[in-house]
Amino acid sequence: MISSDELKKQAALAALEKVEDGMKLGLGSGSTANHFIRGLGARVRDGLSVVGVPSSERTATLARAEGIPLSTLEDLPRLDLTIDGADELDSRLRLIKGGGGALLREKIVAAASGQMIVIADGSKLVETLGAFPLPVEVNHFGIGATTAAIADAALRLEMPVTLTRRLAAHGSAFVTDGGNAIIDASFGRIRDPEALSLALAAIPGVVEHGLFIGLASAAVIARPEGISWLVA
Numbered sequence: 001m002i003s004s005d006e007l008k009k010q011a012a013l014a015a016l017e018k019v020e021d022g023m024k025l026g027l028g029s030g031s032t033a034n035h036f037i038r039g040l041g042a043r044v045r046d047g048l049s050v051v052g053v054p055s056s057e058r059t060a061t062l063a064r065a066e067g068i069p070l071s072t073l074e075d076l077p078r079l080d081l082t083i084d085g086a087d088e089l090d091s092r093l094r095l096i097k098g099g100g101g102a103l104l105r106e107k108i109v110a111a112a113s114g115q116m117i118v119i120a121d122g123s124k125l126v127e128t129l130g131a132f133p134l135p136v137e138v139n140h141f142g143i144g145a146t147t148a149a150i151a152d153a154a155l156r157l158e159m160p161v162t163l164t165r166r167l168a169a170h171g172s173a174f175v176t177d178g179g180n181a182i183i184d185a186s187f188g189r190i191r192d193p194e195a196l197s198l199a200l201a202a203i204p205g206v207v208e209h210g211l212f213i214g215l216a217s218a219a220v221i222a223r224p225e226g227i228s229w230l231v232a
């Protein structure tokens, strides 16, 4: 029996083969992206020349420990390729991300990249997005009003919704790298991710949400039977 962590590693290593010398890379966040970063570190130590822009403080720490040269979007506003995990993806390469709270920087990094490859074990590929609650990053100011506005948007879209403010492991409010809060929004099956994306983005107080639409160019999915690629 292959563990889901082993499958994540297989997906990460398959994507690593797409990395070429000289590339400017966006480095994703999460356990699957960590496998990629460790694999990339090994290749850098073997002489590969790349520079990475990390999408979270945790990723930056791991990438530094792996000896991967790092930069920022201020110095490198255009990247060649981002490799990142996802909490869910569908066959049209629409994603839910942000389970680890890194969605804002991940989306900025992905949008600055010519290509984004999603790496995932087979359990992440779903027919309809929404079993995984959608992370919505919100400013602390007016969080009650912002939460009510998210509920109103769901009502207008005729979607049920349960909103939960994310807590950190020790019970205090979760705070993102950008200093914001996360509201996890369970909408049930998201039949129209584009409409939901637009509705959430229009709410003052919503800094970003975890629907990534039109950003991924390919996904590598690892299942016990083998690796498969989805291409946009």
Ligand SMILES: O=C[C@H](O)[C@H](O)[C@H](O)COP(=O)(O)O
Binding pocket: 028, 029, 030, 031, 032, 033, 084, 085, 086, 087, 096, 097, 098, 099, 100, 101, 102, 103, 106
């Ligand atoms: O904020 C976290 C990121 O969006 C992750 O890429 C996502 O949660 C997937 O994480 P994992 O690879 O650990 O399943």
